[in-house]
Amino acid sequence: MPTVAVVCGSRSDLPTLKGCFEVLDSYGISWEASVISAHRQADALHAYVDEAEGSGVQIFIGAAGLAAHLPGVLASLTAKPVIGIPLDSGSLGGADALYAVVQMPPGVPVATVAIGGVGAKNAAHLVARILALSDAELADRVAAFRDDQASKAELRIDPSA
Helix, strand or coil, rough: CCCCCEEECCCHHHHHHHHHHHHHHHHHCCEEEEEEECCCCHHHHHHHHHHHHCCCCCCCEEECCCCHHHHHHHHHHHCCCCEEEEEEECCCHHHHHHHHHHHCCCCCCCCCCCCHHHHHHHHHHHHHHHCCCCCCCHHHHHHHHHHHHHHCCHHHHCCCC
16 A cells, blocks of 8 residues: 555656655655546546545655646645646746646645656655654654755864864
8 A cells, every 4th residue: 555646647757756756765655656647637537536545645746747737636636735746848947837836726735846856856755754743763764864964965174174
């Protein structure tokens, strides 16, 4: 039973999501990925959300480019958290998708991350932090990751050297 359902609108989106899958794996978070278009397969998306919730999915990630309706549609179909990843798939460098994902109507919340591959990784880190609120072992893994990041960024210069 996956904890996270990652949905994108096109098979061509999957390579951009590779970092998301790798980060989820590094935390030991179970996930599944599906390709379902919010525009072309609305009924299938609705059925998928019902099935995913019934199987125990706790968080949805929707990745979409251009008009990027997928994350908002997911959020309209579930009370579970939804994270939107705007994808760079048009002539506007992903800005169109970013604007579409962040402009949800009241009551249809979508947490949004950066455009593209960085956003995909950050979506997975956000998932880990949300789930860590009720999972002490995962909270320890999140803390260890943060400590590792801090140690890589730390620089001390000894003026006497």
